[in-house]
Amino acid sequence: MPETDLASEVLGCRILAVDDEPANVRVLERLLNRAGFAEVRALTDPRMVMRTFETFEPDLLLLDLHMPWIDGFGILEMLSEVIPREEYFPILVLTGDLSEEVQDQALSMGARDFLTKPFNTSEVLLRIQNLLEARVLHLRLQRHNRTLEERVEQRTRDLAEAQVEILHRLALAAEYRDDLTGRHAERVGLLSALIGREVGLPEEDVRLLRRAATLHDVGKIGVSDSILMKPGPLSEYEFATMQQHTDIGRRILSGSRFRLLQMAAEVATSHHEWWNGAGYGKGLRGVDIPLTGRIVAVADVFDSLSHERPYKRAFTRKETLDYIRAGEGKQFDPQVVEAFFKLVDRGVVDRLDSLLAESLPELPGPSSFLRPDAEEGSQVGTEWGEEPSMAGEAKLGSAGGDGGSMGGDGAASGPAS
Secondary structure (H helix, E strand, C coil): CCCCCHHHHHHCCEEEEECCCHHHHHHHHHHHHHCCCCEEEEECCHHHHHHHHHHHCCCEEEEECCCCCCCHHHHHHHHHCCCCCCCCCCEEEEECCCCHHHHHHHHHCCCCEEEECCCCHHHHHHHHHHHHHHHHHHHHHHHHHHHHHHHHHHHHHHHHHHHHHHHHHHHHHHHCCCCCCCHHHHHHHHHHHHHHHHCCCCHHHHHHHHHHHHHCCHHHHHCCHHHHCCCCCCCHHHHHHHHHHHHHHHHHHCCCCEHHHHHHHHHHHHCCCCCCCCCCCCCCCHHHCCHHHHHHHHHHHHHHHHCCECCECCCCHHHHHHHHHHCECCCECHHHHHHHHHHHHCCCHHHHHHHCCCCCCCCCCCHHHHCECCCCCCCCCCCCCCCCCCCCCCCCCCCCCCCECCECCCCCCCCCC
16 A cells, blocks of 8 residues: 655644643644644543543644643553553653653653643644654554565465475375375374374364374385385394384484474384384383374374285274274373274274365464474473383384384284285
8 A cells, every 4th residue: 555645644643632721722722723733632631531542542642741630640651551662652741840850750651752831833833743753654664564574474374385285295205105095194194183182282283293294204215115015024124224214204304493394303203112112213112202203103003004005905993903902001102092092982083084175174374383493302292191111022024014013004913914
């Protein structure tokens, strides 16, 4: 919107004059009207100032200091509670006492300038014009800043959408290696978000987790097809190579200032950790494993076992659920397992494919993942419980799996294929 002429804007400003002497306010009102100011209001009762200030919304206040009921200092004190500090609101004090003490007190309470009584009409108009020009320019600057902020927000939203799309395609690139539909990553993302909501994650973290979880296996980009697609059990060397995908994923995703990528790096690194410490990644156990990794571990195994891959058959629903229940307290966080089975009992898990295109929101506004975290690598959500004293050793995967003996992406050491 083009700015109008400065002089015209100044004349369009609203002026409120407050003086208990009717003769003074009449003089001011006539003087300002003749100068071209159309929006002038005068008060002789200081008790009406605050109500008039709210309804009239003046751009400048002419204020006498010595009045009955409430003096000018009392008015200044009340106005200081309603005028934001960052707002430039000119108050021109009218007084016959220009002692240093009075000036210092008035200036410290928000006054911008002084007019001595009796008035010099030229001085009155010049001081008012100067103060109102500063007010108008300040308001213009505020409007300009708001416009810039809106443009930045729009660019940030555009960047956010582009980043989400790039990450989605990166997740698909990893999944197409052993899942030609590319839907495994999306299902794991959705199920992880639903479990996260069930365990009480903040809604923003739930939405972030939906996207971050799709990148859990992005490190598979660095694993050879001969290992990833192998139809039989992996050798010790092959299994060690497969395990490297968590570290590859970490290196791809880590180092970002943004929450989404920080969470994705956390998930990629930790989703093959075991509750009893027998998994891989960093060899974590119990609540030392990030909650996001514990959630994705359950979602990943459930979806991997439920669907056919080139190197394994799909497990039945009963086989898959029994498999996860058997891993409770060993491979999986017991409370995450309980949250998962609550979703099973409500029939939510059976509707994952239809839910993919339905109600669970995508990421919230750009602040959710373009906002830098206060501390990179901080874990998300609440940690629970005591660490169980259960032992276990990771075993070599089979059928192209990258997990241990209780499942993972294509792990098939549960029900026989």
